[in-house]
Amino acid sequence: LLTIESSAGAPADQEITHLQSVLTQVSGRLEWHQHANGSATFILSLPLTLAIIRVMMARVGDEVYAFPIQSIQETQRLTASNISTIRGREVLELRNEALSLLFLREYFDVPVASASDQGRVLIIHHQDHKIGVVVDHIVGIREVVIKPLTSRFTNIRTISGSAILGDEQIALILDAEALVEEAIRCQGRGPVVPFSNGKHTEQRLIP
Amino acid sequence: MNINIEKKSANSIQELNTIGFRIGSEEYGLALSTVQEIITTPRITRVPKAPTYIKGVINLHGNVIPVIDIARRFKIGETKIGPGSRVVVIDMADEAIGLLAESVSKVASFSASQIQPPPPLVAGIAAEYLQGVVRLRNRFLIFLDLQKTLGEDDTN
Numbered sequence: 001l002l003t004i005e006s007s008a009g010a011p012a013d014q015e016i017t018h019l020q021s022v023l024t025q026v027s028g029r030l031e032w033h034q035h036a037n038g039s040a041t042f043i044l045s046l047p048l049t050l051a052i053i054r055v056m057m058a059r060v061g062d063e064v065y066a067f068p069i070q071s072i073q074e075t076q077r078l079t080a081s082n083i084s085t086i087r088g089r090e091v092l093e094l095r096n097e098a099l100s101l102l103f104l105r106e107y108f109d110v111p112v113a114s115a116s117d118q119g120r121v122l123i124i125h126h127q128d129h130k131i132g133v134v135v136d137h138i139v140g141i142r143e144v145v146i147k148p149l150t151s152r153f154t155n156i157r158t159i160s161g162s163a164i165l166g167d168e169q170i171a172l173i174l175d176a177e178a179l180v181e182e183a184i185r186c187q188g189r190g191p192v193v194p195f196s197n198g199k200h201t202e203q204r205l206i207p
Numbered sequence: 208m209n210i211n212i213e214k215k216s217a218n219s220i221q222e223l224n225t226i227g228f229r230i231g232s233e234e235y236g237l238a239l240s241t242v243q244e245i246i247t248t249p250r251i252t253r254v255p256k257a258p259t260y261i262k263g264v265i266n267l268h269g270n271v272i273p274v275i276d277i278a279r280r281f282k283i284g285e286t287k288i289g290p291g292s293r294v295v296v297i298d299m300a301d302e303a304i305g306l307l308a309e310s311v312s313k314v315a316s317f318s319a320s321q322i323q324p325p326p327p328l329v330a331g332i333a334a335e336y337l338q339g340v341v342r343l344r345n346r347f348l349i350f351l352d353l354q355k356t357l358g359e360d361d362t363n
Contacts, residue, residue: 063253108255147271149254149264150302156256162264162271170252170266 051146055163057139057171058122061110064139064171066163071176073123073130075138092121092132099123102183103134126176131183146173158182221319227348228295228308230278230286233330236315236341236348243296243303245311248288262286262307267296274305275357283331297353304357315343322350 020030028046035041055066056075076082082093083101091098104110105118121132144163147170153159157178163171224239251263251274260280264271274294278284286292286307294305325337329349338350 110255147269149271150273152261152273152302153254153257156254158256159254162252164266164269164271168266169250170264170271172252172254 052143053146053173054141054143055171055173056122056141057165058104058120058133058135059137059139060104060108060135061112063108063110064165064169065104065135066142066144066171066173067122067124067133068173068176069141071124071126073125076121076123076132078119078121078134092123094123094132099130099132100183101132101134102179102186105134105136107182107186124176124179126180129180129184131180133179133183144171144173222316223319223322224314224316225348225350226295226314227312227346228293228306229310229312230308231284231330234312234346234348235277236350237295237297239314241297241353243298246294246296248292248294248307265294265305267303267305270303272296272303272305274307276307277351277356280356281332281336299353299357312346315346315348317341317343325349 016030016032023030023044023046028044031043031045033041054069056069056072057064057066059065076092076094078092083090084093084098085091086098090101092101093099101121103118105112118134118136120135120138122135122138124131124133142163142165144165147162147164149159149162158175159172160175160178161173163173165171225236226239226242226245227234227236229235246267249265251265253263254261254273257263260276262274262276262279265274276286278286287309288307289309291310293308293311295308295311296303296305321343322339322341325334325339327334329337329340332349332351336352336356338352340350341348
């Protein structure tokens with residue numbers, strides 16, 4: 001077991017109960033001790049299998065990137081009919097919403113030999129925001145073991161770690177929160193599109 | 208882990224075993240004790256947004272480690288990857304790091320007293336990044352200060 005220890009002010013009892021039930025679901029557990037001075041120590045124990053995550057693999061040029069599946073709402077084709085320009089920036093029209101787009105090939109300066117199609121969009125959500133990340137192709141969904149990158153890479157916020165694939169090659173795992181922030185930041189001044197208007201999509205995770 | 212060049216007393220008979228690796232026309236020396244292994248250059252995965260001297264990351268026995276291009280680090284060109292090129296894996300305090308080399312030359316032994324202090328600039332590299340230089344019969348080895356050269360917060 002991997003044990004993470006931290007100190008903080010004690011939250012309400014029901015929050016602890018909730019956290020305990022969440023951790024139980026993933027075979028983890030929460031212990032906490034209240035100290036005389038009002039502070040408390042929480043010990044979260046998580047099984048190492050949590051280092052295995054489900055990712056959607058997507059290709060950009062000759063490079064393959066891994067997106068944690070829980071942050072992907074759905075995937076879409078990028079066509080002339082669902083892309084439009086609002087105040088000089090390209091957005092994806094998705095069921096009456098306009099989503100900011102992050103073109104991964106340009107954002108990551110991916111070297112591309114030929115002008116292949118940037119034909120797919122992963123709709124990524126984080127908290128109240130969602131954006132589209134444009135890739136060339138979707139490779140598929142895999143379970144991968146997270147391999148951490150050394151500290152010299154921690155300032156690259158859009159990359160959270162790496163995974164070794166079946167063919168021994170490495171795919172970088174991207175961070176949904178940072179991608180959302182970058183899509184919004186790179187696109188400039190436009191308004192941030194709120195996440196859903198109560199409408200929920202049934203079209204989940206279909207490559 | 209770095210070779211000790213402070214001891215220059217004439218009666219020192221300290222032997223240093225080193226390997227050389229070549230980038231362009233220069234040959235760099237590494238104390239054998241810092242070298243973890245030498246591998247043929249595997250496929251390197253580029254890391255976007257990383258400094259250009261970080262060539263990428265490789266899979267070394269299931270661990271993902273960075274590979275650094277010394278030539279790009281010092282802005283003196285780029286290390287060419289070819290059939291002879293190797294990754295020299297060195298053991299730094301908190302991480303293993305791969306150094307990209309165009310070729311690796313054989314082990315050389317000499318006494319510590321043969322190491323000379325670096326001139327102000329060697330092969331485009333400032334003396335502050337150098338530990339010293341060694342003149343052998345027909346070779347000239349440059350010893351880098353690895354901590355300084357490979358430290359994280361120095362360039363970009």
